[in-house]
Amino acid sequence: MENSNSYSPYSSSSVDSTKPSLSVNLSLSLTFPSTSSQRATSQDWPPIKPRLRDTLKSLRLRQRGYNTALFIKVYMEGVPIGRKLDLSTFSGYESLLENLSGMFDTSVICGNRDRKHHVLTYQDKDGDWMMVGDIPWDMFLETVRRLKITRPERC
Amino acid sequence: MNYFPDEVIEHIFDFIASHKDRNSISLVSKSWHKIERCSRKRVFIGNCYAINPERLIERFPSLRSLTLKGKPHFADFNLVPHEWGGFVHPWIVALAKARVGLEELRLKRMVVSDESLELLSRSFSSFKSLVLVSCEGFTTDGLASVAANCRHLRELDLQENEIDDHRGQWLNCFPESSTALTSLNFSCLKGETNLAALERLVARSPNLESLKVNRAVPLDALTRLMSCAPQLVDLGVGSYENEPDQESFMKLMAAIKKCTELRSLSGFSEVAPLCLTAFYPICQNLTSLNLSYAAEIQGNHLIRFIQFCKRLQRLWILDSIGDKGLEVVASTCKELQELRVFPSDLHDEEDNDTAVTEIGLVAISAGCPKLHSILYFCKQMTNAALITVAKNCPNFIRFRLCILEPNKPDHTTSQSLDEGFGAIVQACKGLRRLSVSGLLTDKVFLYIGMYAEQLEMLSIAFAGDTDKGMLYVLNGCKKMRKLEIRDSPFGNAALLADVDKYRTMRSLWMSSCEVTLGGCKRLARNAPWLNVEIINENENNDVMERNEEDEREKVDRLYLYRTVVGARKDAPPCVTIL
Numbered sequence: 020m021e022n023s024n025s026y027s028p029y030s031s032s033s034v035d036s037t038k039p040s041l042s043v044n045l046s047l048s049l050t051f052p053s054t055s056s057q058r059a060t061s062q063d064w065p066p067i068k069p070r071l072r073d074t075l076k077s078l079r080l081r082q083r084g085y086n087t088a089l090f091i092k093v094y095m096e097g098v099p100i101g102r103k104l105d106l107s108t109f110s111g112y113e114s115l116l117e118n119l120s121g122m123f124d125t126s127v128i129c130g131n132r133d134r135k136h137h138v139l140t141y142q143d144k145d146g147d148w149m150m151v152g153d154i155p156w157d158m159f160l161e162t163v164r165r166l167k168i169t170r171p172e173r174c
Numbered sequence: 175m176n177y178f179p180d181e182v183i184e185h186i187f188d189f190i191a192s193h194k195d196r197n198s199i200s201l202v203s204k205s206w207h208k209i210e211r212c213s214r215k216r217v218f219i220g221n222c223y224a225i226n227p228e229r230l231i232e233r234f235p236s237l238r239s240l241t242l243k244g245k246p247h248f249a250d251f252n253l254v255p256h257e258w259g260g261f262v263h264p265w266i267v268a269l270a271k272a273r274v275g276l277e278e279l280r281l282k283r284m285v286v287s288d289e290s291l292e293l294l295s296r297s298f299s300s301f302k303s304l305v306l307v308s309c310e311g312f313t314t315d316g317l318a319s320v321a322a323n324c325r326h327l328r329e330l331d332l333q334e335n336e337i338d339d340h341r342g343q344w345l346n347c348f349p350e351s352s353t354a355l356t357s358l359n360f361s362c363l364k365g366e367t368n369l370a371a372l373e374r375l376v377a378r379s380p381n382l383e384s385l386k387v388n389r390a391v392p393l394d395a396l397t398r399l400m401s402c403a404p405q406l407v408d409l410g411v412g413s414y415e416n417e418p419d420q421e422s423f424m425k426l427m428a429a430i431k432k433c434t435e436l437r438s439l440s441g442f443s444e445v446a447p448l449c450l451t452a453f454y455p456i457c458q459n460l461t462s463l464n465l466s467y468a469a470e471i472q473g474n475h476l477i478r479f480i481q482f483c484k485r486l487q488r489l490w491i492l493d494s495i496g497d498k499g500l501e502v503v504a505s506t507c508k509e510l511q512e513l514r515v516f517p518s519d520l521h522d523e524e525d526n527d528t529a530v531t532e533i534g535l536v537a538i539s540a541g542c543p544k545l546h547s548i549l550y551f552c553k554q555m556t557n558a559a560l561i562t563v564a565k566n567c568p569n570f571i572r573f574r575l576c577i578l579e580p581n582k583p584d585h586t587t588s589q590s591l592d593e594g595f596g597a598i599v600q601a602c603k604g605l606r607r608l609s610v611s612g613l614l615t616d617k618v619f620l621y622i623g624m625y626a627e628q629l630e631m632l633s634i635a636f637a638g639d640t641d642k643g644m645l646y647v648l649n650g651c652k653k654m655r656k657l658e659i660r661d662s663p664f665g666n667a668a669l670l671a672d673v674d675k676y677r678t679m680r681s682l683w684m685s686s687c688e689v690t691l692g693g694c695k696r697l698a699r700n701a702p703w704l705n706v707e708i709i710n711e712n713e714n715n716d717v718m719e720r721n722e723e724d725e726r727e728k729v730d731r732l733y734l735y736r737t738v739v740g741a742r743k744d745a746p747p748c749v750t751i752l
Contacts, residue, residue, distance in 0.1 A: 063251045063252045063253050064635075065520065065576055066248075066250070068250050069334070070362065070467070071466065071467065071516060074443055074467050075518065078470065153339070153365055153366065154339075154365060158364065
């Protein structure tokens with residue numbers, strides 16, 4: 020029995036409306052040929068726990084070899100005009116930092132709260148600003164929304 | 175019995191451990207009630223809002239071990255807003271204030287803060303065991319206080335929690351004098367782990383039987399850990415993406431060989447197949463195997479591994495094992511009692527025929543005579559298969575079948591699966607938990623109401639035609655405790671037919687059904703001993719809209735539960751308690 024799957028790239032069918040919508044929406048909205056009250060979103064069906072859901076999502080990301088582009092905004096603190104960067108083109112934190120250092124013509128690092136260097140921070144899907152580099156790269160890709168290169172003394 | 179002094183009766187009661195039995199004893203007479211409550215050490219509270227901490231402490235002053243559950247089960251599937259409730263803090267505050275000699279705390283689906291953990295760690299000098307399952311709201315800072323202050327800590331078990339990881343220094347907080355650990359599980363932590371601190375901790379814990387590390391513990395560290403803890407019974411490994419080099423592999427295998435007591439294995443998220451083979455030496459000793467996160471290991475590797483696990487009693491696996499794999503399980507694992515098969519392809523993206531079907535389920539039922547619990551995610555099912563399974567396995571206690579596509583009929587006859595599930599409930603007289611799926615009419619509920627006499631928990635999704643379905647269940651299942659329903663056409667008539675039924679149940683959940691605000695209001699009026707909660711997350715808290723509440727408006731999510739302490743005061747704006 021075939022069902023029509025409608026892909027809606029920009030509508031977040033997530034039940035939790037406090038989370039900002041993804042720039043790449045990996046959720047599908049499955050609608051079935053019955054009453055409109057019968058809808059399963061990819062966030063609540065099938066009934067599996069968050070940890071398994073995340074594991075399978077990461078697996079999909081890896082299997083696709085990041086074919087889906089992941090453009091996010093990058094700002095340097097003090098500079099009003101930002102840049103856009105496709106994170107899917109980087110293999111990990113090293114290549115990201117290298118590229119950013121080149122793009123902004125300064126030394127950008129992550130992790131250590133160094134008073135001399137520009138430290139890279141990111142805004143995650145909860146809206147919080149975090150230090151780049153703490154979590155595994157795949158996980159970072161799933162949660163990052165934007166990047167900010169801070170002035171050294173701020174951290 | 176009443177001619178014995180109280181101490182003797184109390185001593186006799188000591189032998190009665192189960193909560194149900196102790197609850198029964200307390201109903202026999204006033205004196206038994208008193209003796210029982212004063213000597214009761216372990217209390218289980220299935221719904222933290224059914225009672226409050228003050229009354230708990232008043233009744234059970236000798237409390238040592240407390241189990242609390244918060245959010246309803248469907249919270250696991252993102253159906254309950256994060257801020258819904260289930261805060262443990264007031265409980266810890268009350269227990270601390272009353273100087274209860276708390277030794278064990280087990281929480282499920284509750285909100286725990288660092289503040290709560292800090293208070294816990296400072297208030298109970300004999301505290302021994304903390305088990306947190308599917309909880310959230312705390313960080314590794316909270317864990318640090320527990321590690322630092324609970325001098326007698328034996329067990330720290332964190333299962334599937336949402337923990338904000340502040341980078342692994344909490345392990346350093348276990349004092350050097352801490353040598354009593356028997357169980358440490360931090361597999362759900364997402365960040366880096368201080369490996370040196372972990373190794374030192376494991377080295378000085380000779381009684382450590384259960385160790386479950388997180389993904390950030392690399393292979394060489396795991397090898398060292400196992401080398402200094404060959405007494406381990408239960409091991410959860412980390413994540414090993416790359417194939418290990420020859421030397422690392424040999425070292426790992428040598429360490430594993432020494433762990434002759436190892437009976438349970440889990441973890442394995444992103445594990446290269448070679449790492450799995452390192453465990454071959456102890457395969458035949460395993461009684462429990464959880465490979466449900468090993469999404470990258472292909473079916474043939476899984477099969478090769480399981481072929482050696484002849485003593486397996488519990489197996490959690492992904493459907494990538496396929497029907498062929500389940501046939502191997504059926505012929506190898508004759509001691510199997512519990513099987514869970516999880517989906518690996520959520521959006522039907524792979525055009526694979528390797529996922530499990532009814533064939534695998536039938537094979538398992540035929541090959542494993544001791545099977546009593548099953549959770550099975552699959553793409554298709556038939557009535558014939560379910561009828562065969564029922565015949566093969568009349569001993570099921572838990573039967574949960576989830577067909578991934580809602581409303582999917584028997585794929586060979588295009589009929590509903592009423593007869594199949596009917597056969598299950600008729601044959602399995604001891605069935606306590608059931609989840610149904612696929613195309614189902616009211617008839618399946620007629621069967622459930624008629625035959626499922628021991629059923630305590632029922633999960634329904636996308637099933638039924640009319641209110642009759644739900645009524646069959648409410649009228650028939652005398653032992654029903656938890657009923658959870660989503661996306662099914664049950665409405666006010668079913669909800670309101672027998673209000674007193676809810677006195678005998680812990681809770682009822684209904685989401686995306688046909689119940690209206692008016693129906694819920696009427697229920698709340700007729701049953702003041704119930705908390706009737708309406709959850710409307712999509713509402714914009716617009717005062718104007720609220721004033722024009724239409725009683726005919728369908729309720730998005732309804733959660734009702736019996737309580738002796740009335741409406742809770744900590745509900746967020748999206749929850750209305752009628």
